[in-house]
Amino acid sequence: QSALAQPASVSGSPGQSITISCAGSSSDLGVYDYVSWYQQHPGKAPKLMIYRVGDRPSGVSTRFSGSKSGNTASLTISGLQPEDEADYYCTSYTSSSAFYVFGTGTKVTVL
Amino acid sequence: QVQLQESGPGLVEPSETLSLTCTVSGDSVSSDTSYWSWIRQPPGRGLEWIGYIFHTGSSNYNASLSSRVTISLDTSKNQFSLTLSAVTAADTAVYFCARDRMGATFDHWGQGTLVTVSS
Numbered sequence: 001q002s003a004l005a006q007p008a009s010v011s012g013s014p015g016q017s018i019t020i021s022c023a024g025s026s027s028d029l030g031v032y033d034y035v036s037w038y039q040q041h042p043g044k045a046p047k048l049m050i051y052r053v054g055d056r057p058s059g060v061s062t063r064f065s066g067s068k069s070g071n072t073a074s075l076t077i078s079g080l081q082p083e084d085e086a087d088y089y090c091t092s093y094t095s096s097s098a099f100y101v102f103g104t105g106t107k108v109t110v111l
Numbered sequence: 112q113v114q115l116q117e118s119g120p121g122l123v124e125p126s127e128t129l130s131l132t133c134t135v136s137g138d139s140v141s142s143d144t145s146y147w148s149w150i151r152q153p154p155g156r157g158l159e160w161i162g163y164i165f166h167t168g169s170s171n172y173n174a175s176l177s178s179r180v181t182i183s184l185d186t187s188k189n190q191f192s193l194t195l196s197a198v199t200a201a202d203t204a205v206y207f208c209a210r211d212r213m214g215a216t217f218d219h220w221g222q223g224t225l226v227t228v229s230s
Contacts, residue, residue, distance in 0.1 A: 003157065032214075033214075034213075034214035034215050034216075035215070036214075036215045036216055036217070038158075038217070044222075045207055045220035045221065045222055045223050046158065046207075046217070046220060047220075048216065048217060048218045051212075051214070051215075051216040052214060052216070057218060089157065089158055091158075091160075091215045091217075092215055093214060093215055096174075097173075097174030097175075098160070098173050098174060098175065099160065099162075099171055099173060099174075100160040100173075100215050101160070102157055102158040102159065102160065103157070104157055105157045105158075
């Protein structure tokens with residue numbers, strides 16, 4: 001089971017919006033809505049930002065939103081802030097033998 | 112407030128068995144609404160799901176590791192554990208325990224513990 005494909009890096013200026021893509025297949029993103037997104041700062045544990053494609057846990061800023069179309073999921077960060085600089089990972093349930101598969105990770109840089 | 116804390120040796124010799132424990136507070140490993148997972152991250156690399164266990168004792172593992180992995184529950188101590196046998200340098204990673212509300216929804220994580228495989 002290959003990891004879900006994410007761009008290695010995405011950057012933006014404060015206040016801008018950026019979108020991170022997560023490309024999967026008909027074994028995962030194409031058939032299941034179990035897609036989550038995690039933010040990870042250096043040396044820290046990942047933090048759940050989005051689950052079930054577009055739901056936000058309590059306490060997560062409304063600047064974070066998720067969507068899915070076909071085999072690709074997306075995380076959009078609106079009004080980019082310096083504290084958003086981190087690594088972001090998508091994950092999905094998969095019908096393959098891996099059960100859960102993570103994305104390759106995207107480093108977000110705030111210019 | 113749900114908290115998870117990993118514990119175990121930070122150094123394991125090649126071919127030996129890695130053993131880690133996750134102590135849970137603020138929730139019960141006997142809950143029927145939570146799955147308890149292990150996830151790892153090699154230095155400088157991405158995340159890999161290892162497996163989970165449910166309160167019934169049923170478990171599910173990543174097929175790439177299933178021949179070497181066992182996850183177990185200790186309800187009396189509100190803990191769950193990971194054993195990974197026949198380790199190699201490729202198993203060097205930060206190991207996280209996490210609560211899964213099903214559907215890849217890992218909503219609470221431990222801080223992670225670095226395990227190095229080396230002689």
